[in-house]
Amino acid sequence: MATDVHRPVNHQVTEEPTAEASTAEEPKRDASKAEAPRPAQAVRVEGLTRSFDGRAVIDDLRLDVRAGEFVALLGRSGCGKSTLLRILAGLDRDIEGTVLVPRRKAVAFQAPRLMPWKKVWRNVLLGLPGKPARAVADQALGEVGLSHRTDAWPKTLSGGEAQRASLARALVREPDLLLLDEPFGALDALTRIKAQRLVGELWQRRGCAVLLVTHDVEEAVLLADRVLVMDEGVIAHEQAIDLDRPRDITDPRFAEIRGQLLERLGVDTAAEAA
Amino acid sequence: MATDVHRPVNHQVTEEPTAEASTAEEPKRDASKAEAPRPAQAVRVEGLTRSFDGRAVIDDLRLDVRAGEFVALLGRSGCGKSTLLRILAGLDRDIEGTVLVPRRKAVAFQAPRLMPWKKVWRNVLLGLPGKPARAVADQALGEVGLSHRTDAWPKTLSGGEAQRASLARALVREPDLLLLDEPFGALDALTRIKAQRLVGELWQRRGCAVLLVTHDVEEAVLLADRVLVMDEGVIAHEQAIDLDRPRDITDPRFAEIRGQLLERLGVDTAAEAA
Amino acid sequence: MSISHAPPDSPETDISETSHPNAAEPTALGPVPVLPLDLEPIVPTSSRHTRVPRWLRRTTGPVLLLVLWQLLSSTGVLTADVLASPGRIAQVAGDLISDGSLTSAMTTSLQRVAGGLLLGGLIGTGLALVAGLFRIGEDIVDAPVQMLRTVPFVGLIPLFIIWFGIGEAPKIAIITLGVTFPLYLNVYAGIRGVDAQLIEAGESLGLSRWGLVRHVILPGALPGAMTGLRYSLGISWLALVFAEQVNADSGIGFLMVQARDFLRTDVIVVCLIVYAFLGLLADFIVRSLERLLLQWRPTFTGR
């Protein structure tokens, strides 16, 4: 039933999609890739299928992420984004298809999933190799604005605080692949900007690949090299963001890309009124 | 210790704040109130204080919401918004001060808090008076786009699905006071717009007071009659939105109010770049 | 509540540098160039191992025990006077069954157990509800129950005889007592373990006190109650050993005690085996119930 994962790497996959592999929904394969010939891969997914109770949530999905690439993943609620992330994190093995990921991964789940029996700072250090000092946790928590809550029990955190603790826990790991599932959803505007900046900085310093699931199109365009839109179990749309960094929200090209993506997501930008 | 709640209603509270009761941070008391002289009250909070471990998260807070008013509550992550909501919902009684609320309240919590042992549709019907038919739940779930998941166990829902189920559960209650704690945080753009519209419609049809906690300033301005900004345990800023409905995002006044609020929240709108 | 950014010489950078020396200085324009990564495949479960049906795997343990016993017997490590061989025991069991004494013992005992389970179930859950739901109930109920639960049966039997006579009543009372406490402890712990957030949610939905109990607290306490039930089912049969010392002339407990008094090791072993099967049966019942009632619960299932 399962695709044999040990077959030799299929040469056609990485760079030159054949006609039958590329769907009609995959336009503009683009500039950003041309810049770096045959770059290292951080994620290779092919023919991935995941079904729940017979319903294929992910259906023959194909995904490549270059090492050091920042990819944003958009898509309707319930379209399978978190499922894909869990598979990439190696947490869901009830799958068919080929999935290749680096060994060092870090995940910030959609729900914070802090261990309720460990104080916040211990949660941050959990699973780190060696005997990391508390200062490591304190600094990571300070960066997400939680210095005053390091010694709290997770269940006493506010929604946004828990989300930031979870983010700090992922960022402190310094992974090769960073999987973020709506990590800023519960943050106010200012805190969100700071957290975004933090992720951006880690990404630049560390050079890790990032897969960011978000519902905020602006955020996706602001941060990512490439924005994917998931629908019906596959990557239905792909958009390279070739804007210079730092990016400017007021840039008309920014608004244009944002508008295109929103349209893809089914939002008629003109009708945004209650 | 506690303020006596049985004292006769203090006549000065409702309409004419005395000099010492109104803070410096309360400007423009405004047009919307002038339209309906002495309207019914849905929420009266005075001198409310709530401390955790000696730290006063809410500190001598004062809040009035008119019946039928749509109030949005903004504020930094961890500033006490959810705490205030829980108090208004009557779930946290470890307080000092006067709190008056209507009997019929409905809450959508920040976390979905679905009963894991009840299928989604049973969760929606839970606590409704009488023996409501399943069709009631099906319709409510249909409205939030969950028709296909009515019969699922809550733990199999995606993050956004769970949030919508929780929202449906609150909306189906037809309350006099609707307390929503970031109800659209985990929704994609399109689903979010639909859900916003749904809340707006219920509010208009039902004439209930709504207190919406959100981090999305645009959303607040789009939906609310009045936007409050919480900080340091009190309502630090209040802004009436006297735009006509349906509101238009592209309206320059909209952008202006949004900008003002963002500034209040500490975001320098010009620096919105990563 | 400010967000400070790590300076380049912060400890965090140290970590990254020691682990990945090639992660160099950040640039303003994009990520640093990286060396090719070693990717590892995520191996689908379906290709990992073939599935043996559950019931077959679960019989491994008992079968192993049996094989061990037979082996020890036939190699003479276990001599007959220590523990008779499975064959001999099977023969004694056959005798006991064919002369009807085992079957009639089981029937008699089953009735007592049913009575005791019912009563004890009601009392145990009832008390647990009172103590679990109300602080005042806890204050009044919990301490006495904690006291009574450690009181040995044997000491209570005379009192039970005086109160309940020497008919069926004291026997059922003893079983009831045995059943009550495990249920109490586990249901109580279950109730007190229900997530406070869900209770709040239930309250905010306008559930009445009873509605809260029925729709939130009891389902939340169910996993605990199942453990209690598992224990109670076992205890109810164990209590027979005491219960059927009181004026009994049949029943599995009576058979056991009689065999002990008459030093009939073989009969004792047959009884022990019957008990072991009852244990398996109890487990099967509870497992089935769990599959039915706790299917909403995505928990750790072992690797």
Place this chain on the structure above:
Amino acid sequence: MSISHAPPDSPETDISETSHPNAAEPTALGPVPVLPLDLEPIVPTSSRHTRVPRWLRRTTGPVLLLVLWQLLSSTGVLTADVLASPGRIAQVAGDLISDGSLTSAMTTSLQRVAGGLLLGGLIGTGLALVAGLFRIGEDIVDAPVQMLRTVPFVGLIPLFIIWFGIGEAPKIAIITLGVTFPLYLNVYAGIRGVDAQLIEAGESLGLSRWGLVRHVILPGALPGAMTGLRYSLGISWLALVFAEQVNADSGIGFLMVQARDFLRTDVIVVCLIVYAFLGLLADFIVRSLERLLLQWRPTFTGR
């Protein structure tokens, strides 16, 4: 996945109309006018009732029991040969303490209990870990344990004498056996009740298998383990009643059995009371442990 809006004549509108007839047609411009609402105050807890200290409230139950007993005794409902009065019992207890037999019994028993608890704790938790953590462990371990746990002590004593002689070993073995199973059942259930999401989180954090056990699974199973411990502490003393039938001449279990054999009802009652206190003590210990180890846990605490 479309969102349909309720038409004006949908069932939902019905609900609102029946419950609030004044909620009229929606308007495009703003909410409909509403009648003044009846507001109710949220009453702060601090003004609701005065607090009686916990320990005082918890003594209510035992004191009530005592009063009942004294009452029944003095009104003659309980005659002396049925159950001596508290006064008489106190006197016998005084005698037993002053001649040192109760204290020495407790000391002897305590040593045995400590040994059994230690061993049983290790074995019970160990088996539970094996069965809880690994499917294969469950397949092999669980069924035999479920079988053995329902096997009565009395039937095992002859076997234990043969295997372990008549020294301290069989006594400790019996206690061990008694302690093992409640711990096993509850720890196993605890492990299998750990939220799968947290396990996933632990895995994704790169925890080793042992790290996962130590930092996620064991803490998650702790509430269950506490219930098991509570039970085990009780059982360990109860098992003495059997254990100290084998070549014992002191110990609380021996005292009890001897008193029973020589019809010393008053001594039996003293023993029962000692047992009751041991129960309270066990509860106190576990409560203290819970306060210490489970403080992270915001759960329902009763009203």
Place this chain on the structure above:
Amino acid sequence: GGNASAGTDTDGKGSLTLNVGDQKGGSEAILRAAGELDNLDYKIKWSTFTSGPPLLEAVNAKAVDIGGVGNTPPVFAAGADSKITVVAAWHGTSKGDAILVPNDSELTGPAQLKGKSVAVAQGSSANYQLVASLRKAGLGLGDVKVKYLQPADALAAFTSGKVDAWAVWDPYTSQILQAKQGRVLTTGDGITNGLTFQVAAPSALKDKKKVAAINDYLERLRRAYKWVYSHEPEWAKVWAKETGLPEDVALAAVKRTYTTRVAVAVDQRLIASEQEIADTFTGLKLIPRKVDFGEFTDARFNGGLPPSTTTPRPAETD
């Protein structure tokens, strides 16, 4: 161990250790009271059991070399084909084995027990006594409602009127009579054999040194029993202390039963009377097979003892 050797559980010195099984207020207490534990040239390691059957379990398991029990447990041990050997016996009156009825009972003789409920501990000497008494009165076990209850439970049932009669042995008999909670309907006199035994493990009897020790031990025990004849109050005091019995009860029981015991030989008559018990229980299907009690006896320690039918010393109370 007893008061003197508290904590050690052993007496004497030497390389050989004799494992002796005992019951509270049994051999150890009587030997110690009579001063017979001095000058032992072997060690005695005491093990205390709550009743005969577990003691015999220990003998069977070779955990105990020798131990004292009543006249019925060896029969069941024999029925279960346990490895036990009766090596010594004492004969006393059976006045302590009694069927008791409440003071206000209308019953005057065993024949009237027909249709009444009688409490008895299954497999005890009283069980046999009940059967034998009924048989003598022309009744069968089926003619009465037998209620199997252990003594402690039976006491509760008896005093609260839940049973009409109670077949029991000393010291329970003395306890009821002393507390005036009942009266004797009939005793076992002439019905039960009034024997008590020392039972050894066959494996110990194969060991020459142990045999010598056992021989010495039995001698001392016989002397100790004789010592009791002249020291009833003293012994009663020790016994009461050991068992927790009230002293008056202990003294009454000592006078009724203990002081009547004389050491006798393990002979054919003894075997025959035990065989009768065995056959009775086999008839009642409590023993699964026909037992040859003779196989479980060993006469080598008889010495010059009188036959087992020797009349016991007369009981001093009635």
